[in-house]
Amino acid sequence: KAGVTQxxxxxxxxxxxxxxxxxxxxxxxxxxxxxQQTPGQGLQFLxxxxxxxxxxxxxxxxxFSGRQFSNSRSEMNVSTLELGDSALYLCASSSETGxxxxxxxxxxxxxxxxx
Amino acid sequence: xxKTTQPNSMESNEEEPVHLxxxxxxxxxxxxxHWYRQLPSQGPEYVIHGLTSNVNNRMASxxxxxxxxxxxxxxxxxxxxxxxxxxxILRGYLGADKLIFGTGTRLQxxx
Numbered sequence: 001k002a003g004v005t006q007x008x009x010x011x012x013x014x015x016x017x018x019x020x021x022x023x024x025x026x027x028x029x030x031x032x033x034x035x036q037q038t039p040g041q042g043l044q045f046l047x048x049x050x051x052x053x054x055x056x057x058x059x060x061x062x063x064f065s066g067r068q069f070s071n072s073r074s075e076m077n078v079s080t081l082e083l084g085d086s087a088l089y090l091c092a093s094s095s096e097t098g099x100x101x102x103x104x105x106x107x108x109x110x111x112x113x114x115x
Numbered sequence: 116x117x118k119t120t121q122p123n124s125m126e127s128n129e130e131e132p133v134h135l136x137x138x139x140x141x142x143x144x145x146x147x148x149h150w151y152r153q154l155p156s157q158g159p160e161y162v163i164h165g166l167t168s169n170v171n172n173r174m175a176s177x178x179x180x181x182x183x184x185x186x187x188x189x190x191x192x193x194x195x196x197x198x199x200x201x202x203x204i205l206r207g208y209l210g211a212d213k214l215i216f217g218t219g220t221r222l223q224x225x226x
Contacts, residue, residue: 042219044216045214103164104159109158
């Protein structure tokens with residue numbers, strides 16, 4: 001099976017712009033989660049989608065949003081970019097049985113730089 | 116979400132066993148203990164998980180204390196490729212498909 005893929009891998013934007021990142025989960029996985037990784041805050045949970053519905057959201061401002069399509073592919077959007085949004089954005093998918101044994105499979109991430 | 120505590124860094128020599136500790140004194144009875152690792156320039160990858168009994172897989176072993184307030188990830192023979200940040204994470208039996216990462220332990224492996 002192909003792993004989780006994320007596009008683009010690298011992105012440079014300027015303050016005030018918006019950006020859309022894409023994630024394709026492993027075939028058959030219906031849950032997609034997004035994480036932000038920065039040197040200062042580490043890995044932080046952004047949100048999780050399951051069957052096109054956002055089920056959980058982390059503690060991030062409303063500028064961060066996402067959606068999931070019927071084929072389980074997901075996108076996340078960040079509007080009005082700030083310098084502090086520079087980070088590695090990671091997507092993870094799981095088969096999601098709803099139990100604590102679920103394993104998440106991560107993509108390589110999208111490195112976003114805001115100038 | 117229950118919190119875990121890990122040492123910031125550890126060192127090992129190649130071919131030696133490595134024991135990575137994790138404290139989780141507020142763990143609930145239904146929390147699973149998961150370990151992930153993140154190699155340089157990669158996304159995290161699953162290592163192992165357990166509930167009460169010790170677990171083994173091809174990558175590592177997980178030793179869980181009898182009171183479940185701590186656990187240890189064991190790499191039986193460290194290789195240079197095992198140099199990574201290792202995260203110990205608690206996941207509830209039912210609930211959100213999200214991982215709450217702590218600061219993890221950065222493992223350095225020397226040849």
